[in-house]
Amino acid sequence: MKRNVGTLDRGLRIAAGxxxxxxxxxxxxxxxxxxGLVPLATGVLRVCPGYSLLGISSCKAKG
Structure with a gap:
C-alpha cells in the first residue's frame, strides 16, 4: 500500500496510541x-485506510 501518513501526523498518531x-x-x-492500537498501527505502518478511501495524504509532495 502507498504511504499516506506524513511525519507530523505519524508522530501524533503514535503518541496518541x-x-x-x-x-x-x-x-x-x-x-x-x-x-489506541488503531492510531498506533496507522502511525507505525504509515498507511491510513480512511485516508485512502477519502483520497487524502499528509505526506509531503515529491518533486
Whole structure:
C-alpha cells in the first residue's frame, strides 16, 4: 500500500496510541483505551485506510 501518513501526523498518531494504551493499562480509563492500537498501527505502518478511501495524504509532495 502507498504511504499516506506524513511525519507530523505519524508522530501524533503514535503518541496518541501509546497514551491511550498506557492509560488503559494503568486502569485510568477502561478497556476502550485499547482503541489506541488503531492510531498506533496507522502511525507505525504509515498507511491510513480512511485516508485512502477519502483520497487524502499528509505526506509531503515529491518533486
Amino acid at each position: 501509546l497514551i491511550l494504551i498506557g492509560l488503559s493499562l494503568s486502569g485510568t480509563i477502561g478497556l476502550w483505551g485499547w482503541i
